[in-house]
Amino acid sequence: xxxxxQEILSRLCSLDRDVLAIAWLSLRVSLTAVGIGLxxxxxxxxxxxVARFPGRGxxxxxxxxxMGLPPVLVGLALYxxxxxxxxxxxxxxxxxxxxxxxAQATLATPLIAALTQQIVAxxxxxxxxQLCSLGLSAPRQAxxxxxxxxxxxxxxxxxxxxxxxxxxxxxxxxxxxxDGYTRxxxxxxxxxxxxxxxxxxxxxxLVLIGLVLVVNVAVAVLRRHAAxxxx
Amino acid sequence: MDPFRRRLLTLGLxxxxxxxxxxxxxxxxxxxxxxxxxxxxxxxxxxxHILPLFRETSGIDVKVVxxxxxxxxxxxxxxxxxxxxxxDRPAEDKFLAEGFAERRYDVMYNDFVLIGPASDPAGVRGRxxxxxxxxxxxxxxxxxxxxxxxxxxxxxxxxxxxAGVDLAAVRGSWYRDVGQGMGPALNAASAxxxxxxxxxxxxxxxxxxxxxxxxxxxxxxxxxxxxVMLVNPDRxxxxxxxxxxxxxxxxxxxxxxxxxxxxxxxxxxLFFPSAGALVTR
Numbered sequence: 001x002x003x004x005x006q007e008i009l010s011r012l013c014s015l016d017r018d019v020l021a022i023a024w025l026s027l028r029v030s031l032t033a034v035g036i037g038l039x040x041x042x043x044x045x046x047x048x049x050v051a052r053f054p055g056r057g058x059x060x061x062x063x064x065x066x067m068g069l070p071p072v073l074v075g076l077a078l079y080x081x082x083x084x085x086x087x088x089x090x091x092x093x094x095x096x097x098x099x100x101x102x103a104q105a106t107l108a109t110p111l112i113a114a115l116t117q118q119i120v121a122x123x124x125x126x127x128x129x130q131l132c133s134l135g136l137s138a139p140r141q142a143x144x145x146x147x148x149x150x151x152x153x154x155x156x157x158x159x160x161x162x163x164x165x166x167x168x169x170x171x172x173x174x175x176x177x178x179d180g181y182t183r184x185x186x187x188x189x190x191x192x193x194x195x196x197x198x199x200x201x202x203x204x205x206l207v208l209i210g211l212v213l214v215v216n217v218a219v220a221v222l223r224r225h226a227a228x229x230x231x
Numbered sequence: 232m233d234p235f236r237r238r239l240l241t242l243g244l245x246x247x248x249x250x251x252x253x254x255x256x257x258x259x260x261x262x263x264x265x266x267x268x269x270x271x272x273x274x275x276x277x278x279x280h281i282l283p284l285f286r287e288t289s290g291i292d293v294k295v296v297x298x299x300x301x302x303x304x305x306x307x308x309x310x311x312x313x314x315x316x317x318x319d320r321p322a323e324d325k326f327l328a329e330g331f332a333e334r335r336y337d338v339m340y341n342d343f344v345l346i347g348p349a350s351d352p353a354g355v356r357g358r359x360x361x362x363x364x365x366x367x368x369x370x371x372x373x374x375x376x377x378x379x380x381x382x383x384x385x386x387x388x389x390x391x392x393x394a395g396v397d398l399a400a401v402r403g404s405w406y407r408d409v410g411q412g413m414g415p416a417l418n419a420a421s422a423x424x425x426x427x428x429x430x431x432x433x434x435x436x437x438x439x440x441x442x443x444x445x446x447x448x449x450x451x452x453x454x455x456x457x458x459v460m461l462v463n464p465d466r467x468x469x470x471x472x473x474x475x476x477x478x479x480x481x482x483x484x485x486x487x488x489x490x491x492x493x494x495x496x497x498x499x500x501l502f503f504p505s506a507g508a509l510v511t512r
Contacts, residue, residue: 084310084469094311176296194414195274196439
């Protein structure tokens with residue numbers, strides 16, 4: 001066990017520029033996907049929380065269920081859509097980083113929307129009556145509520161980032177794990193495991209965890225700073 | 232616009248722009264081709280060795296998607312690859328017959344080896360393939376199968392047949408169909424102390440061997456030839472025929488063949504050049 005640990009540490013020290021490039025790609029793809037997820041998911045979730053229309057309960061239920069979308073299924077569906085023989089084939093997006101972003105955004109959006117819906121719905125219990133009495137329309141109420149809970153939404157963003165950067169099912173199918181182009185941390189870990197190089201796979205795993213940790217710490221610092229200045 | 236909304240807008244725009252930066256425009260990388268190949272060529276490290284050499288002479292960037300042979304041919308049928316480099320002759324001939332490629336070029340070969348625990352409970356060491364597989368079926372010693380319609384899986388199924396074993400009749404819990412690539416299947420075999428048919432290249436590069444060793448090798452029926460084909464541009468528009476053909480021409484040229492022969496692990500050559508034979512549809 002000690003020997004394995006030592007081996008992993010020495011592998012960690014000898015990781016080269018390739019690994020940095022892979023980590024950077026993972027980060028870029030997942031952050032972009034979360035960015036798209038925020039732009040689409042927050043308004044959707046907030047709207048579902050404040051609007052009243054028939055079928056709203058079903059819509060919220062569906063959204064909550066979509067938090068559990070299986071990545072490999074999303075990957076397969078997107079593969080068929082983006083394949084040259086598929087409806088979006090002419091875009092030539094299959095086996096590119098853009099395809100991986102699309103896949104992860106598909107996973108991140110319902111997660112962000114569902115969490116936003118819950119956060120806004122909870123906050124509304126306290127604040128909503130006031131807004132209602134002001135006679136604001138649902139979209140305006142949603143905007144006001146988003147502003148009110150903006151710091152809590154950071155957690156939704158982090159949850160989505162965690163789901164995106166750690167999934168492999170979708171990026172493997174639509175990205176193809178192409179060396180130096182669409183190889184991410186998770187597909188690289190999988191590849192090294194397949195090659196039987198378990199210590200290198202574990203070392204890469206530690207890098208991935210480190211990456212997630214750095215992003216979370218950075219966001220926490222930013223959030224505290226923002227809360228102080230704008231809170 | 233209030234400051235919050237402005238910030239939200241900036242954030243959204245930034246996200247969109249960074250996404251756009253990653254989007255390839257219609258012809259952003261005109262010098263790259265996609266090659267659908269097998270896990271054995273990728274996981275053994277062959278491509279890492281030869282692709283930089285090809286790039287140097289041609290300027291063409293080769294993107295390799297490593298799949299099982301069945302899946303690689305399927306991706307090519309859908310038009311998602313320009314070139315296929317695989318190792319399952321009957322499946323390749325079918326691909327040719329369907330018109331998805333016009334020619335198949337012999338590139339190289341290696342061979343399959345029967346791997347098993349050093350203790351060899353089924354007693355197959357040094358036997359011929361037919362005898363060894365008959366003994367495996369009779370002993371019901373643990374056996375790991377790729378089970379993924381790959382070239383290696385096809386070779387395994389052929390070996391049972393040659394041994395006169397009716398797999399459907401004898402398979403039981405001793406026969407573990409893992410449905411994965413060569414590496415994961417080898418990991419499973421080393422964890423279970425099971426027998427497994429593997430290609431020599433992946434085996435030589437494989438590091439998690441536990442007490443597995445080569446028990447059967449050198450039988451002519453373990454010959455494992457690789458073929459390369461350009462996807463027929465008449466059948467699938469958008470195939471980068473010129474660059475794909477350039478890659479194939481290089482692979483079968485003396486230079487490419489030398490590059491393949493020069494790939495060694497621990498002093499052992501993994502793939503043997505065999506260009507020359509050309510099969511036309």
